[in-house]
Structures are given as structure tokens and as C-alpha cells.
Amino acid sequence: MTSNYLPALVFMLGGLLIPFLRGKAKSIYMMLIPVVGFINLLGLPAGESMFASFGDFNLVLLSIDRLSLMFGYIFHIIAFITVIYILNFKDNVEFVAGFFYAGAALGTIFAGDLFTFFVFWESLTVGSVMLIWSRKTRAAQEAGLRYLLVHAFGGLVLLAGIVFHYTETGSLAMSQITLGNLSSYLIFFGIGINCAWPLLHPWLTDAYPEATIGGTVFLSAFTTKTAVYALARLYPGTELLIWIGVGMAAFPIFYAVIENDLRRVLAYSLINQVGFMVVGIGVGTELAINGACAHAFNDILFKGLLFMSMGAVMYRTGKINATDLGGLYKSMPWTCLFCIVGAASISAFPLFSGFVSKSMVMSAVAESSHIPGQGILTAVWLVLLFAAAGVFHHAGIKIPFFAFFGHDAGHRVKEAPLNMLIAMGMAAFLCIFIGTFPKFLYNVLPYATDYEPYTISHVLTQTELLFFSALAFALLLLGGIYPAEQRALNIDSDWIYRKGGKAAYAFLANTLNPLNTRSESVVMSVARGTADFFKDAYARIYLFISVNFWLAQDIKGKRLELKKQRLYKQLLEGVFPIGVGAAIAVSFIGLVFALT
Amino acid sequence: MEKKHMFDNPENVKKLLRIFFSSVVALLVIDVVYIILSEQHIIHRHVEYEWEKYWSFYSIYGFVACVVLVLISKYILRPLVKRKEDYYDK
Numbered sequence: 048m049t050s051n052y053l054p055a056l057v058f059m060l061g062g063l064l065i066p067f068l069r070g071k072a073k074s075i076y077m078m079l080i081p082v083v084g085f086i087n088l089l090g091l092p093a094g095e096s097m098f099a100s101f102g103d104f105n106l107v108l109l110s111i112d113r114l115s116l117m118f119g120y121i122f123h124i125i126a127f128i129t130v131i132y133i134l135n136f137k138d139n140v141e142f143v144a145g146f147f148y149a150g151a152a153l154g155t156i157f158a159g160d161l162f163t164f165f166v167f168w169e170s171l172t173v174g175s176v177m178l179i180w181s182r183k184t185r186a187a188q189e190a191g192l193r194y195l196l197v198h199a200f201g202g203l204v205l206l207a208g209i210v211f212h213y214t215e216t217g218s219l220a221m222s223q224i225t226l227g228n229l230s231s232y233l234i235f236f237g238i239g240i241n242c243a244w245p246l247l248h249p250w251l252t253d254a255y256p257e258a259t260i261g262g263t264v265f266l267s268a269f270t271t272k273t274a275v276y277a278l279a280r281l282y283p284g285t286e287l288l289i290w291i292g293v294g295m296a297a298f299p300i301f302y303a304v305i306e307n308d309l310r311r312v313l314a315y316s317l318i319n320q321v322g323f324m325v326v327g328i329g330v331g332t333e334l335a336i337n338g339a340c341a342h343a344f345n346d347i348l349f350k351g352l353l354f355m356s357m358g359a360v361m362y363r364t365g366k367i368n369a370t371d372l373g374g375l376y377k378s379m380p381w382t383c384l385f386c387i388v389g390a391a392s393i394s395a396f397p398l399f400s401g402f403v404s405k406s407m408v409m410s411a412v413a414e415s416s417h418i419p420g421q422g423i424l425t426a427v428w429l430v431l432l433f434a435a436a437g438v439f440h441h442a443g444i445k446i447p448f449f450a451f452f453g454h455d456a457g458h459r460v461k462e463a464p465l466n467m468l469i470a471m472g473m474a475a476f477l478c479i480f481i482g483t484f485p486k487f488l489y490n491v492l493p494y495a496t497d498y499e500p501y502t503i504s505h506v507l508t509q510t511e512l513l514f515f516s517a518l519a520f521a522l523l524l525l526g527g528i529y530p531a532e533q534r535a536l537n538i539d540s541d542w543i544y545r546k547g548g549k550a551a552y553a554f555l556a557n558t559l560n561p562l563n564t565r566s567e568s569v570v571m572s573v574a575r576g577t578a579d580f581f582k583d584a585y586a587r588i589y590l591f592i593s594v595n596f597w598l599a600q601d602i603k604g605k606r607l608e609l610k611k612q613r614l615y616k617q618l619l620e621g622v623f624p625i626g627v628g629a630a631i632a633v634s635f636i637g638l639v640f641a642l643t
Numbered sequence: 644m645e646k647k648h649m650f651d652n653p654e655n656v657k658k659l660l661r662i663f664f665s666s667v668v669a670l671l672v673i674d675v676v677y678i679i680l681s682e683q684h685i686i687h688r689h690v691e692y693e694w695e696k697y698w699s700f701y702s703i704y705g706f707v708a709c710v711v712l713v714l715i716s717k718y719i720l721r722p723l724v725k726r727k728e729d730y731y732d733k
Contacts, residue, residue: 304716377648413691436708512705519709530717537724
């Protein structure tokens with residue numbers, strides 16, 4: 048069966064009808080959109096289709112290959128799960144924004160040319176900002192605005208890159224770009240902002256924890272993964288990405304250890320996980336690209352699951368800071384269980400999904416490090432191993448421990464609503480299913496693979512790594528060294544535009560404003576003087592000529608004064624006899640004629 | 644009175660910790676067995692780096708990594724970046 052609907056439009060247009068429906072019909076309709084979208088996806092022909100022309104450009108709206116198809120599958124799956132999760136919220140804005148956002152992500156990954164890619168890329172920003180703003184708190188409004196500004200800037204960088212790229216090559220094809228000229232770097236950094244590269248990342252940790260409960264689940268799935276897709280499509284094997292990825296994998300875990308807001312801890316760990324994918328794309332071998340894509344697939348599920356479990360906690364208790372939580376295993380046992388599944392998956396425990404994908408990237412790095420001249424990759428491998436231990440520490444242990452165990456904060460709440468439990472249950476099932484039967488995932492990866500994650504060596508060494516990380520946690524906690532969670536805020540590189548921006552504003556205001564005032568007063572006085580002069584200048588000139596004329600005619604005294612006043616008044620009021628005006632005009636034309 | 648839950652009883656916490664510490668020790672023993680078996684070529688072991696063959700390399704690496712992570716976060720990063728919660732509102 049073939050189908051011919053653009054996957055993006057199924058979501059974007061389908062979402063627009065949601066506000067017109069009520070009750071059960073609405074819930075069923077919302078769940079149907081991703082299902083219909085998925086069936087449509089299965090029927091779409093491989094290769095390029097759906098051409099459109101825009102001005103001189105021939106656009107390719109749909110381009111399907113193994114890489115885009117894999118992202119298409121997981122985007123539909125997580126959209127379906129997230130929709131079930133948010134059914135109990137009654138906010139139409141959130142629903143429409145969520146579908147628009149998911150549709151934009153699908154449009155981006157199936158775009159066959161850079162222009163279509165850019166249009167959907169920008170739609171992603173619109174959808175995600177709406178998801179942040181639907182929280183309707185002041186913090187969310189401000190964070191949303193900062194998010195919008197950062198992404199608008201990133202979009203402009205990308206657009207400039209695409210325009211330069213087109214002028215240089217005359218092509219809008221979504222094909223590999225080699226870093227070299229300005230346009231290649233502009234596109235690279237434009238994508239990098241959405242990918243949350245170090246120093247460009249704080250939009251993520253700033254805004255995601257401020258979005259709505261369901262919004263954050265949507266957000267965690269699409270923006271960064273679309274950027275990962277774009278890098279895999281346009282910049283595979285770019286060495287710079289290895290170093291960027293290593294930075295992403297390493298630095299956020301330090302922040303995650305001291306962060307109090309548990310959804311922000313997850314936001315930091317999201318960057319950490321995307322770091323593994325970026326390293327894989329940078330290495331660029333088939334195994335590495337497969338690893339990056341497989342890990343993106345799994346991360347969407349387990350990170351979504353973790354955000355869902357924290358969202359459920361927030362929904363029931365109204366709290367999300369570690370200092371306000373604890374002991375919830377008593378009242379929310381199912382949420383607790385699903386959270387642990389997510390934690391085990393992100394930590395890459397055997398039989399859980401992270402185990403079968405993170406090690407692909409690790410193995411690819413290790414294999415490439417044996418190539419002569421690539422020895423430095425050994426250091427990359429060691430940092431990634433450090434990050435793999437660290438992620439268990441902050442996401443695998445910290446999240447479940449501080450929310451569900453630890454010090455009992457005394458919350459006696461109901462278990463999460465049924466729809467939330469079903470959504471979490473589905474994600475948890477998929478995490479274990481993929482972890483146990485990785486062949487299903489491997490079959491949809493961009494390259495055919497015979498990678499075998501379940502070797503004795505891998506299972507044993509990974510278990511050792513994780514158990515001894517846990518041992519460190521336990522001993523540090525029992526020994527009182529583990530940093531107690533504190534009600535505090537940790538500044539990050541967004542300080543540059545949040546405080547630095549204010550400081551720059553104050554500096555400019557203090558130095559430039561006085562200068563401005565001075566310049567203004569000078570300009571004003573000159574202008575006022577000139578205006579005063581020109582107000583009646585022509586009248587004065589006429590008067591000057593006339594007075595001399597009259598003096599020659601021997602008109603003097605009172606009569607001269609009277610004539611002067613009458614002429615001046617007539618000139619200003621413009622009631623000059625028409626004949627005189629005509630005479631002046633004619634003589635002027637005559638003068639011009641005589642001179643030329 | 645509220646129902647007693649599993650970890651309200653300190654005995655259960657102790658029991659859990661005991662199980663955990665024993666499994667940690669068990670892993671160290673299994674690693675020895677595994678090294679012997681692979682040295683004797685009874686089990687084929689593929690390693691990328693020589694140090695992966697050292698006894699409990701991964702255990703020590705994981706433990707040290709996490710201790711270093713926590714110490715750096717607590718004693719270096721937090722003093723540098725910690726601010727009051729209303730820092731940006733002022």
C-alpha cells in the first residue's frame with residue numbers, strides 16, 4: 048500500500064482540529080493522529096518524492112532513506128506515548144503546540160533540501176516556545192523568551208549559512224558538507240545551537256525545566272535529536288564533532304550532581320547523552336553512526352520516560368526540587384518502578400536499552416583509536432567511560448533516590464493518573480524490550496550491522512563499572528561527603544546573556560546616555576536656530592531687496608515702515624499677489640533658459 | 644497509624660546494603676575467575692586495550708570516577724557557581 052501524505056502535515060494540520068473536539072472523542076482523535084501518521088509513514092515510497100517549486104528553487108519535501116526513516120519511526124512512537132501521557136491535561140494550546148512541534152520535527156528529518164529543512168527547523172522553535180509558554184508562570188515566560196531569542200539567532204546563523212552555501216555551490220541538496228569555508232561553519236553552528244553544544248547549551252537547561260509537565264517530555268524528544276539527525280546527515284566524520292561531543296558528555300554531569308531541580312538534572316543528563324551521539328557522528332565509521340542513531344532512538348525513550356516520571360511526581364506533589372521530595376515509593380510505587388527502568392536504561396544496565404547502544408559508540412571510538420594517527424581517541428574513550436559512570440551516578444541513582452527514597456518528605460499523594468501510568472509503562476516496556484532483543488533496533492539502523500552487545504566481557508565489565516559507581520555513591524552518602532541538595536541556583540554560561548546582558552546594558556547606558564544627551568542638545572540647538580532662521584528667511588530676503596528699492600524711490604519714515612510690515616505679513620501668510628508669484632516663476636525659468 | 648513501608652524498618656535497609664556489598668565483592672571474585680579462564684583460553688576475550696585485562700579495571704575506574712566527580716562538583720564547581728535562588732530576579 049502506498050500513501051502520499053507529508054508526515055509533517057499529518058501532525059501539524061491534524062493537531063489544529065483538536066480544540067474543536069470534546070471529551071472522549073478528543074482523546075481518541077489525539078491518539079489516532081500518530082497512529083495514522085505511522086501507517087502513512089510505512090506506505091511512503093523510499094527516495095525523493097513530493098516536489099514543489101518556490102521561485103527558482105526546486106524543493107524536495109520528502110526524502111526517505113534508512114537514516115531519516117529510523118528517526119521517523121521513533122518520532123512517531125514517542126509522539127504516541129507522549130500524547131497518552133498528556134491526555135489528562137485540558138490545555139488546547141499545549142495539545143496544538145505539541146502536535147505542531149512533533150510535525151515540525153518530522154518535516155525537518157524528511158526534508159530533501161536545505162530550504163525545506165530550514166522552514167521546518169524554524170517551526171520547531173515556534174512549537175517548542177509555545178510548549179514552554181503554556182506553563183503560564185512568570186519564570187516560564189521569561190525562560191521562553193530567552194529560548195526564543197537564542198533559537199531565532201541560531202536560525203539566522205543557519206539561514207545565512209544556507210544562503211552562502213547556495214550562492215557558492217548552486218545546490219540546496221541535503222548532502223555531506225565538509226568544514227572549510229564560511230557557509231559550512233555557519234550551517235554547522237546553526238545546527239550546533241539546537242544540539243546544545245557546550246556554551247551554546249544553556250537554553251536547554253534553562254527552559255526545559257520551566258515548560259509544562261507534558262511539554263518537557265515533548266521537548267526532550269525532538270529538538271536535540273533533530274539536530275543529531277542533521278549532523279549525521281550533513282557532517283558525518285567531522286573530527287571537530289568528536290571534541291564537541293566529549294565536552295558535552297563530560298561537563299554536564301558535574302552540574303547534575305549539585306543541581307536541586309530534578310527536571311534540570313535530567314536536562315543536564317540529556318546533554319550528556321547527546322554528547323555520546325555527537326562523538327559517534329564525529330568518528331563517522333558505520334559502527335559509530337549506527338551507535339549514534341541507536342543511542343538517539345533509545346535516549347528518546349528512556350529520557351522521555353524519566354521526564355514523564357518526574358512530571359508525574361510534579362503533578363501529584365507540586366514539587367520538583369530534591370530538597371522537597373523523598374519517600375514517594377510509598378505512595379507512587381508504579382511511577383517509582385518505571386522511573387527505575389528509565390534510570391537503568393540510561394545507565395546502560397544489561398537487559399536495558401542503553402546497554403545495546405552506548406557501547407556501540409564506545410566500541411567505534413576504541414576501534415578507530417587503533418588507526419595510526421588516531422591514538423588521541425584513546426583519551427576520548429577514557430573520558431566517555433568516565434561520563435558513562437557519571438551518568439549512572441547522577442541520573443541512574445540520584446533521580447530515583449532523591450524522589451522516591453532518601454529522606455521521607457511526608458508527601459502522601461495518589462499514584463499518577465492511569466493515562467500517565469500507561470504512557471510510562473509503554474516507554475518502560477520498550478526500554479526493556481530493546482535492551483533484551485536489540486535486533487529489532489539494529490534492523491532499522493542506517494547501516495547493516497552484526498554488532499553483538501551481549502558478550503561475557505561486555506556484560507561483566509559494564510556491571511562492574513555500574514556497581515562500583517553505586518558503591519561510591521553509597522559510601523559517600525553514608526560517610527556524609529555526598530553534597531546535600533541545597534536550595535540554590537547554579538550559574539551556567541547563560542550568565543553571559545542573563546547577567547552579562549544586564550551589565551552590558553548598564554555599561555552602555557552609563558557611558559552612552561550622557562553622550563547621547565549632549566549630542567541631542569547640540570543637534571537640537573542647531574536645528575532650532577536653523578529652523579528659526581529659515582522660517583522667514585525668504586521674507587527677509589524679499590524685504591531687504593524691496594527696502595533698497597523703496598529707498599531708491601525716496602520712500603521714507605512712517606510710510607516705509609507701513610510698507611515693510613504689510614509685505615512681511617503678506618509673505619508669511621502666502622497671500623502674495625499671484626501676478627508677482629507668476630512673474631518671479633517666469634523670470635526664474637527665463638534665467639535658467641538664459642544660463643543653459 | 645500509617646502503614647509501615649519496606650524501608651521504614653532500618654533492618655530492611657541494612658539487609659539491602661548487605662546484599663549490595665556482597666554482590667560488589669562477588670563481582671571482584673568473578674573477575675578473577677574470568678581472567679583465569681580467558682588466560683587459559685577457555686573463554687575467548689576480545690579487548691580493545693591492554694588495560695582492560697587488568698583485574699577489576701572497570702570496577703576501580705567506575706569507583707574513582709564517581710568519587711572524583713562528586714569531589715570536584717562539591718568542592719570546586721559548587722563554590723564557583725552557587726547563587727541564591729533569586730539571583731537572576733534582582
